[in-house]
Amino acid sequence: MAGAWVFAEVTPDGPHPAAFELLTHARSFDDDPTAIALGPGATAAAADLGANGAATVYASDDPVFAEHPGRPAAHVLAGLIEAEAPDVVLFAQTYDSRDVAGRLQGCIGSALMGNATSIADPRHARAEIFGGTKIVDVELAGPAPTLILLRPKSIAAEPTGGTARIVPLEAEVPEDERGARIVERHEEAASGPRLEDAKVVLAGGRGLGGPDAFAMLDELANEIGGAAVGASRAAVDAGWVPYSYQIGQTGKTVKPEVYLAAGISGALQHIVGMKGAKRIVAINKDADAPLLAMADLGVVGDLFQVLPALTEEIRRRKGS
Amino acid sequence: MNVIACAKLVPTGTPTLGPDHLVVRSGVDGALDPGDEYGLELALQLTEQHGGDVTVVSMGPDEAGQALQRALAMGASRGALVSDPSLRGADALVTARVLAAAIKRYPFDLVVAGVESTDGYTGTVPVTVAEILGVASVTAVRRLEPSDAGARIERMTERGYDVYECPLPAVVTVTAGAVEPRYPSLKGIMQAKQKPIDRPSLQDLGLSDTKATQTVTAVKDAPTKAGGEIVQGDEAVVRIADLLAEAKVI
Ligand SMILES: Cc1cc2nc3c(=O)[nH]c(=O)nc-3n(C[C@H](O)[C@H](O)[C@H](O)COP(=O)(O)OP(=O)(O)OC[C@H]3O[C@@H](n4cnc5c(N)ncnc54)[C@H](O)[C@@H]3O)c2cc1C
Ligand SMILES: Nc1ncnc2c1ncn2[C@@H]1O[C@H](COP(=O)(O)O)[C@@H](O)[C@H]1O
Numbered sequence: 001m002a003g004a005w006v007f008a009e010v011t012p013d014g015p016h017p018a019a020f021e022l023l024t025h026a027r028s029f030d031d032d033p034t035a036i037a038l039g040p041g042a043t044a045a046a047a048d049l050g051a052n053g054a055a056t057v058y059a060s061d062d063p064v065f066a067e068h069p070g071r072p073a074a075h076v077l078a079g080l081i082e083a084e085a086p087d088v089v090l091f092a093q094t095y096d097s098r099d100v101a102g103r104l105q106g107c108i109g110s111a112l113m114g115n116a117t118s119i120a121d122p123r124h125a126r127a128e129i130f131g132g133t134k135i136v137d138v139e140l141a142g143p144a145p146t147l148i149l150l151r152p153k154s155i156a157a158e159p160t161g162g163t164a165r166i167v168p169l170e171a172e173v174p175e176d177e178r179g180a181r182i183v184e185r186h187e188e189a190a191s192g193p194r195l196e197d198a199k200v201v202l203a204g205g206r207g208l209g210g211p212d213a214f215a216m217l218d219e220l221a222n223e224i225g226g227a228a229v230g231a232s233r234a235a236v237d238a239g240w241v242p243y244s245y246q247i248g249q250t251g252k253t254v255k256p257e258v259y260l261a262a263g264i265s266g267a268l269q270h271i272v273g274m275k276g277a278k279r280i281v282a283i284n285k286d287a288d289a290p291l292l293a294m295a296d297l298g299v300v301g302d303l304f305q306v307l308p309a310l311t312e313e314i315r316r317r318k319g320s
Numbered sequence: 321m322n323v324i325a326c327a328k329l330v331p332t333g334t335p336t337l338g339p340d341h342l343v344v345r346s347g348v349d350g351a352l353d354p355g356d357e358y359g360l361e362l363a364l365q366l367t368e369q370h371g372g373d374v375t376v377v378s379m380g381p382d383e384a385g386q387a388l389q390r391a392l393a394m395g396a397s398r399g400a401l402v403s404d405p406s407l408r409g410a411d412a413l414v415t416a417r418v419l420a421a422a423i424k425r426y427p428f429d430l431v432v433a434g435v436e437s438t439d440g441y442t443g444t445v446p447v448t449v450a451e452i453l454g455v456a457s458v459t460a461v462r463r464l465e466p467s468d469a470g471a472r473i474e475r476m477t478e479r480g481y482d483v484y485e486c487p488l489p490a491v492v493t494v495t496a497g498a499v500e501p502r503y504p505s506l507k508g509i510m511q512a513k514q515k516p517i518d519r520p521s522l523q524d525l526g527l528s529d530t531k532a533t534q535t536v537t538a539v540k541d542a543p544t545k546a547g548g549e550i551v552q553g554d555e556a557v558v559r560i561a562d563l564l565a566e567a568k569v570i
Binding site: 070071074094095098099101102103105106107109110111112113114115128130131132133134135136137138139140141142149179180181182183184185186187188199200224225226227233236237238239242243244249250257258260268275278279280281283287292293294295296297298299300301306309310313314317318 | 334335337341411412413416435436439440441442443444445446447448449450451452456457458459460473476477478479480481482483484485486487490495496497533534535536537538539540541542544545546547548549550551552553556557558559560561563564565567568569570
């Protein structure tokens with residue numbers, strides 16, 4: 001049986017939800033996968049990781065991993081890999097995990113595959129390329145373990161209710177191998193449900209014309225209740241909303257019950273992040289916009305009229 | 321401050337795969353990856369403000385020389401292009417090894433790269449380069465200023481941004497929107513023709529094993545989602561509300 005490891009990102013709110021998906025992927029070919037959790041909260045995260053199928057959790061609560069993202073984690077992983085010889089290490093395709101995987105590849109010289117959507121065994125995985133238009137099967141050679149980055153939301157996590165054995169890690173990371181250090185953190189206050197968890201996602205694009213128009217989406221989200229607001233990269237690059245709103249290849253992947261896009265043309269890189277939505281609604285004044293063609297309900301119209309009227313209509317229905 | 325900017329040639333338009341399952345790169349129209357222009361612009365601004373110059377490094381087919389011309393026209397001082405038939409189909413590791421070896425030939429304080437390439441978007445090559453070079457790295461950078469410790473860097477995060485103190489030399493990847501890439505001026509385009517492009521061989525770089533560890537064994541089209549209905553006018557609002565009700569979210 002293949003030894004599968006999962007690199008579990010630890011956040012202030014516990015393990016990154018993608019870690020549970022990775023464990024589910026790992027269990028398709030290893031009944032007892034191992035998770036590696038590094039940074040403050042790692043030991044506490046082991047319970048959730050165990051409940052999602054990790055048989056063993058290597059954990060270190062050392063703050064060095066949070067203060068110096070990437071490099072120390074990769075070096076500690078490289079040492080563990082040498083000692084334990086796993087067959088594959090799975091990572092989530094997030095900015096932070098990707099940095100650890102890239103560093104680790106530099107240390108151990110293994111094959112690294114990005115953007116995977118499923119994994120058959122440590123040497124065979126599948127990915128979507130060119131904005132999700134092609135599906136490729138990839139074979140990985142080179143020294144073990146292979147390193148595979150899986151796109152979040154490729155599968156649903158399946159909890160097992162198990163308990164993990166915790167193995168505390170003593171990490172000694174020399175000063176000169178720590179790399180860049182975080183000296184300040186700035187977080188925008190998040191309100192409402194997380195984009196990844198929301199039942200309804202309302203996304204705005206360049207067609208909104210500026211930051212103020214996002215208020216229309218906020219108001220609609222409010223009226224619907226339990227809806228989250230997202231954006232295309234064009235709106236994020238323009239500085240209208242923070243990066244945390246971005247949906248797509250380089251942003252978040254969402255799979256809501258309803259995805260409503262206003263003023264988004266439907267570039268491939270955007271579609272990768274939302275095509276799994278159960279119902280897609282697109283509002284665009286250009287009848288040829290690609291997103292209209294793939295929407296369950298395509299509305300050709302001006303979003304500045306449709307959005308407020310929709311908010312009004314929902315208010316009316318709720319009132320009656 | 322001497323800066324090395326990584327620049328990749330990418331096919332313009334949607335890339336295609338050849339019968340050998342590799343991206344067709346030779347003989348197709350290509351351009352400097354738009355994602356690399358942000359790093360290049362940051363590099364140019366830093367050297368304009370603090371002295372030093374910019375060297376652009378690329379691995380790719382001969383046509384990548386065109387991409388380098390654009391970077392030179394924007395203001396880089398010289399280019400380095402690693403081109404070898406054995407690099408066709410290079411994976412992330414081979415690419416990182418080649419780039420690291422090419423970068424080491426020049427004195428540098430900073431290496432800039434794109435957050436991810438437009439055609440490959442693995443987004444790991446720059447940090448692997450940093451590891452091979454044994455230097456610090458920060459990805460998804462939206463701001464960078466020299467400081468006593470080396471550089472003060474802002475990195476985008478899921479919920480905002482973090483500020484880093486980063487020792488130099490270092491490798492950074494620069495996000496879209498961090499800076500506004502300039503258009504080459506006519507003068508720049510003329511001057512670019514005089515600028516040197518080094519073409520080190522793999523032997524010059526001391527690299528022998530450039531065999532990729534990833535092979536594509538099968539390719540198929542992803543299923544496309546069939547479109548639904550198109551509506552306009554007053555009906556639209558009622559129909560969206562109906563759909564929300566059907567989905568039981570209102
Ligand atoms: C490597 C790479 C990664 C990328 N990653 C992402 C990603 O993660 N996410 C992402 O979204 N993009 C990503 N992109 C960018 C992507 O290619 C597109 O540029 C982007 O999605 C376009 O955003 P948009 O649809 O809002 O803007 P546009 O394409 O400009 O579309 C705006 C739309 O609004 C419509 N419109 C204008 N006014 C109105 C109105 N009053 N009423 C109704 N409709 C109106 C227009 O008809 C148009 O269709 C990436 C690109 C690259 C190269
Ligand atoms: N062949 C290459 N030549 C020069 N730079 C490259 C090459 N491949 C990748 N890079 C750099 O690394 C970044 C990330 O690439 P990737 O890991 O392929 O997504 C790109 O945006 C480039 O800046």
